[in-house]
Amino acid sequence: MSTDATTPGEATGDGTRGDLRWASVPALVRDAADRFGTAEAVVDLAGDEPVRLDWAELRRRVDNMAKGLIAAGVEPGDRVAIWAPNCWEWVVAVLGLQSAGAALVPLNTRYKGLEAADILARSRARLLLTVEGFLGNDYVSMLDAAGRPDTLEGIVLLRDTGTRPAGAITLDELLAGGDAVPDAELDARVAALDGNDVSDVLFTSGTTGAPKGVVQTHAATLRAFLDWATLVGLRAEDRYLIINPFFHTFGYKAGILACLMTGATMVPLPVFDVEAAIDAIEAERISMIPGPPTLYQTLLNHPRFDRSRVDTLRLAVTGAAVVPVELVVAMEEQLGFETVLTAYGLTEACGVVTVCRREDGAETIATTSGRAIPGVEVVIADPDGNRLGPEEPGEVLVRGYNVMREYFEDPEQTAEAVDPDGWLHTGDVGTLDARGYLRITDRTKDMFIVGGFNAYPAEIEQLLGAHPDIAQVAVVGVPDERMGEVGVAFVVPTVGAELDGDAVISWAREHMANYKVPRRVEIIDALPLNASGKVLKFELRDRATSGS
Template sequence: MFDLIPDMAAKRAELSGEALAFHDVQTGLDWSFRDVDAAANGAADALTSKGLKEGDRIACLTLNRAEFFVLLLACQKAGLILCPLNWRQPLAELVEVLGPVSPRLILHDDAFAVTATKLAEALSISCESFDQSAESWAAGRPGSVGMIPADRPWYLLFTSGTTGRPKAVIQTARMAWANAVNIGQAIHLTPADRSVNFLPLFHTAGINLYTLPVFLNGGGSKILPKFDAADLLDLLRSGEITQFFGVPAIYQAFSLSADVDAVDWAAIRCGCGGAPLPEPLIRSFAERGAKVLNGFGMTETGPTVFLMDEQYAEAKIGSVGRPQMLTECRLAGVPDGAAGEGEILLRGPNITPGYFEDPEATRAAFTADGWLRTGDVGLRDSDGFLRIVDRIKDMYISGGENVYPAEVERALFEHPDVLEAAVVGVPDPRWGETGVAFVLARPGQTIEPEGLRAWCRDRLAPYKIPAKVEVLDEFPRTAAGKVRKTDLRARMA
């Protein structure tokens, strides 16, 4: 990949001009690629006129809106670093997250004006509303296509914090282009495609699955403020959307809606990531005509690394596919290309250069020869397809035997009354560790814990059967919809 990359907004405006880049559902406004580039130029000028200079950080606290992408592209033009914030976090956590980043400005929407004001006061910096700022951005005009450094930090995404304090993962233009290639060729993106943006913009999926790759390929995106199952199903039912990406919790919510069968799923290319989509859910959508392609990626990988091939979607259920065009994959301890099981190691232009102002964490994340350690165990079959076994940190040892919670969770999910399951290992005086299963019941169903353990006896080795089953009303989750297993372990403690 090159050291310099064309300004993304300007180049897309040059190529696509009046074509639709964004339709903001909340405001009803359409944004052409020329509109986006002009506003991004105006935003870049407005920000630098405030004294902001290359490398300075800008925090952002907002629901999804078209102006976010204007701001993102303006930061690329001006060499500023955008820090999207998790609006689900309380003020104290936001202060802790932003402390090491030292932003100079916070931009916010009306929904988070109070929080942003208090956050700015705590950090002794200024804050502005998007609406206030956008007035000055409107004065922008399309400019020439300049070149930008491919590896210059562009924006920071904070890890979900499932294992401790969030780290600020550096994102670059090189990573964005590599992700656009990896996902674009895999799902055949074209300028005719229309996607929908609803996942939170402080998460890599909200930006990169698929909104930014669609933008870079000349397609358009509908922007919803946030996830709402009814609104999203209405949009999918309209027939306007050709590409859709969701995390498992989204597909689960769809499956419980009476409107799910009103969607022509065969007309939409569907992707899933963030966690494995359970086999029964894959099959239920396949019966509706949808081939949901499981994939794998991380904030540190831009994120697309693996994606299932459409022709093998049903034959290889449970797999996340093969590594895409611009990513190399190794399994620790397994000969290159051979079938086997080991930690997934990755290398390529889509990999982050590291964590912002955290050289120790950066060193720990990479091997001595430059491969990113994912912390995930992968099982590669003889055809090169990979299955995620589990997170290394989630594995526990019971009576000397390794137990991967994901395997136990798959068995639990097959029970007709179980909506979702999460398993964690906890200390045990006799066995060292044993498993505790937390489950959600399907609407209208009741789960009897001992009955569920009996169900497991027919499907799992004795040491894998959870010693205890707890039925919950809901799971603690990250912004990406992943279950916070640290919270579940703390509950047992």
Template sequence: MEERELRPVPDWHTIPRMLRDQAARHGDVEVVVSDGATLTLSELARKASEVARALMALGVTPGDRVSVWAPNTPDWVVAAYGIWDAGAIIAPLSTRFKGIEAGAMLQRVGAKVLLVAEGFMGTSYLDMLAEVRDTLPELEHVVVLGDADPGTSRALRWDDFAAGASSISPEAAEERALSVAPDDLAEIMATSGTTGTPKGVMLHHEQLLRGYWDWSEIVTLREGDRYPIIAPFSHGFGINAGLLACVLRQATMMPIPLFVPDKLMDLIEERRISVLAGAPPMFFKILDELDGPDPRDVSSLRVAICGAAAVPPELIRRLLDRAGLDRMINAYGMMEGTVISMTRAGDPVEVIASSTGRAVPGVSVRVVDDDGKDLPPGERGEILVGGYGVMRGYWRDPERTAEAVDEDGWLHTGDIGELDEAGNLSIVDRKKEMFIVSGFNAYPAEIEGLLLQCPGVAQVAVIGVPDERQGEVGRAYVVPAPGGDVTPEGIIEWARANMSNYKVPRRVVLVDALPVNPNGKIDKPALHARAATEQG
């Protein structure tokens, strides 16, 4: 699907208006399916309004921040739309956060209400919150999601919270929802991961609707699709390309609270999954299962979305052939810039594998040198992004906002990339991932792409480690192909014969699997931590 074929986003302007229109037109469509729970669009709209009334009863006013600290569940979906109906701003917290980290983000955004899970994976979030509660003077209420018991904590049971809705009339709640303006903030998304001072990306209603309507158009997300949301709702992809996009397109979302790779094939077979989004390791898992002694049925899969700097061409070819996919899409986006570029229908395998496609409509992409000068196609520099998707800024942080978005409105992504003559954007690496070997800039993603061409190498992750003589050198963690007969020495020998000498990893470590984060991407911090404990 080319840009000219994208239908314009309907005349909604805000998420509450979008939900009401979808519920009125497609009320019987099942938009959420999870173990023991199913929600139609009309049921979601009704439950969201009840949550909005309960929040209003707690004193939530337009522009207040409400946080959600929970895994992906139907309750999370209802809570999000209820927060938006109340005119509030959702500020999600990662379930990986510990108490100090959650407290830092709650303090940063000045959250008035926190909706929290309890007991997920044996973790007491209420206990962790208790450690920092005294540092959060703006946090007035804590509500426990579902039927969990808050125990002796200063938290409301969900039933008690919901009962408060009776004090607010449906008419008052409707007036509140319809008073939300297109440029009102909808989200403040944490960007610092699980370490460091948190930053909160400010995104407003109209830009989110535009960005993820266009994303859904290119993906061809539609009614009848069954789409497991593996990325956490606390992450921009999970909440926007999942929770929001499915309601935009009447698709059925399946919230996955805890992704277990070994159960992926069961999920596809039993739930007849048609759309799947993730990083390369997840798709390698599918191929391993398909090539096993008892091939699984993945005939329901229609579209796969892979967000990665480089995707092995052979992975795409095998998925198209073995899994019978109609489309394989590579894409590039970030919290601060929403949807930036995507591959399109008709793009050859080589374009999907080596690039993240062309800028989406309404978004501009530049590649510049250290002086901010535009570089010609084929030359590498920092990626700058302009257009409607650029964030409003970092919440209560004008200094770091100015560092990220210049006076002309260009977002400085910190990513290194290059454009080809057709405008396809290739991501070489993060500036911070780059390491310098004897004065040469080495980009892990590029080296990984080269090493994947080595016979017997199925997956690889490269990091830079300190070296007394060369400053830094590469270390490669390699997953051998099934039945492959490779050795670290053999891989290094191949690299020396096929790569520039500064790109050749000093050491290769064979592993059974690469560590991944909740979004299915390679967990580079975990590899750095491992490298620090290894000799040599």
């Protein structure tokens, strides 16, 4: 049974903490409306005219969304997917579906039809909430071309563009159905939610190439991002430009949920366009921008950059790549940030594990990812599980309330990731200094980060392997000045096939999200292998880096 939203809850395990004000995300929504009232909650600048919602209006729209979903047949414990860019409708949709008792399954806006269909099928999402026309994509047509899963019972268009794909209804039609749902029924749904209930299933790829659904609870999510918001210093006066996509754990949890907790105003951007970002910072008096290091470098390098246009900036949180000390200094001196922090997290640990503290110096912020958040342990271990001392490199292990409940319906992969003692094996290599500050030095899973998006070679290799003329393929990440890292694919053609690297890239653009598409394709006779037949990725990485 839920605890009242405005009083501390009882500890029930799995992340619930006695001083949390909320038993669930929907309880947080109601508390935010009560506390922040007519202050601006969301400002969406994407349309012809800005959409501005205060906290009370946000709750009203969330309640209406929830009642519409209840009328559409959504039951507690169901999964509902969102395939849309950052926008006010996304905020209402996620909070509405959770108020109906469902769990979120977000889809990457760069997905192609096959990628989306796979996650919809494996999550058995009952409904899909989506848009048409984002970046020229017709998501419903893409999904239908790939094969709409039988388990998907309906599609709701969050924005009415005048077209009506088969089997889809508009948001207005969904909301009209909810008029018949009494307030008491919705209140009962919200009251029944417990901290141990599932809040979201976020799919993340790994070494096998098959996306895995990370199951997380309301309590763990709320505790993690209350601590995150407190540590970074987010406050009600802040106006938060949310560039990180909502389909990613950071955009959704460190964005939407952290603002709900603190009263900060959300200003979502659907894509990162540097001119649009500068305009938004100036017009909306933005004070908070998180993002990968490349984002801040792009702002600094833009010809329209003028310190006077961004003089409201106060707080930045970055990570996801190496952060030069010079960039931290430039962010403070040229962009005017009072506070610049770095952090480390992964979806399997609720998106946050370590955070630098506001009193840390530029060297610490640039060269480490901070220390563990309260209630979370971080150790470094060798391949046999032995704990290592300060500055000794090994695998980063994490234990605490933030560790996922499981991979969705995948006990084998769950057991591989989380050992019997509760330690999450991250696959990242790092060191801890004597103060407990974490430095990430490598990734055992070969993941690379393209403009803030995690790219997994095994998944890209699997997608490229579907090309009829490709016999073998290996993908590595290499540094890139603009994007941070990009992919390079080494391809062995099938016998008799004539392959061209540019043609492979063109094919890839049609079959995978754009950040997964290799920047360069090299056609080779054979992949380098060790005695066990494993591809020698380090040789390929050296070759890709040298350009030979």
